[in-house]
């Protein structure tokens with residue numbers, strides 16, 4: 106059989122990421138490849154660092170995109186900050202907290218787990234208690250926006266508690282960056298990692314990270330070398346650090362970085378505060394529509410993530426069949442439940458370029474139509490109206 110080119114279908118991406126990638130970002134990616142030490146590329150790298158500082162609201166010089174997906178950024182934070190024998194308190198309220206624990210163990214650390222029910226934020230009182238019971242702890246890790254459950258935790262408060270107990274804090278901002286406030290400097294977050302394909306609406310495969318002064322100090326005073334050569338920030342900085350002394354570490358994903366740059370330019374043009382407000386409004390409209398349809402949103406109102414909406418599957422409905430029909434009939438992707446929530450919920454993303462009134466109305470219309478024809482117990486004819494009222498500001 107002769108080899109054939111691949112032409113992907115055109116989807117509307119409303120799952121837990123990737124989100125819709127704007128044509129401008131895709132066009133940026135199709136520009137000619139240059140060398141990863143080309144003077145023009147070095148300029149682009151500096152611009153990306155600056156734009157990431159803007160997005161993260163930080164002046165941290167050690168702010169850059171790791172060449173790998175969000176999971177690589179997660180690993181970068183842990184391998185650099187955890188040494189064998191360290192005790193780390195890991196807050197788990199969903200899938201991604203579980204992965205943080207796995208990272209701690211693989212770095213030779215001891216993980217003390219603070220658990221909260223899936224769908225609820227991390228409980229600050231439990232973190233406080235764990236730190237009192239384990240004074241040897243040197244690091245706290247938690248997920249700001251749990252994509253698996255749709256719950257937002259109070260990052261500012263959790264970091265404050267960590268610091269009060271002389272611990273550094275690693276915060277997962279993969280799903281929060283660009284969608285809800287992330288204040289790396291104001292909250293004094295020591296290390297954070299994000300992803301390109303969620304609220305930044307860039308192609309997948311890059312992970313913006315930022316390390317604050319306390320984290321840099323801890324990395325510099327390590328007794329053992331970082332177990333990962335590729336993710337050793339000391340080495341990566343030889344390439345991403347001072348523009349005068351850039352040296353080869355690994356070949357940067359040049360074209361993917363064009364894309365990230367363009368996605369960040371788009372965010373800058375809109376303005377962070379405006380992006381947050383847009384995510385919030387479209388979320389409120391979607392929720393109003395889903396509830397008018399008679400669907401249940403399990404996360405309590407104050408903890409809901411605007412960019413990731415978790416909806417209970419009504420009784421008797423085959424959730425996979427609904428997703429399949431949305432994809433086949435309307436080319437619309439929504440997410441399935443993950444881990445403990447598999448089969449019980451859908452996850453509807455309104456991330457980045459996928460957070461528009463058009464996405465809200467389309468999703469409500471499509472869901473109502475498919476659920477209706479699957480015989481689900483919903484109230485037809487109300488959802489779009491309810492969403493429109495919110496969008497028109499008449500909530």
Ligand SMILES: *Cc1c(COP(=O)(O)O)cnc(C)c1O
Nearest residue numbers: 174175176201250252279280300
């Ligand atoms: C998506 C996600 C990750 C992992 O990112 P990948 O790009 O899939 O590796 C980590 N944490 C959270 C909260 C996420 O939503």
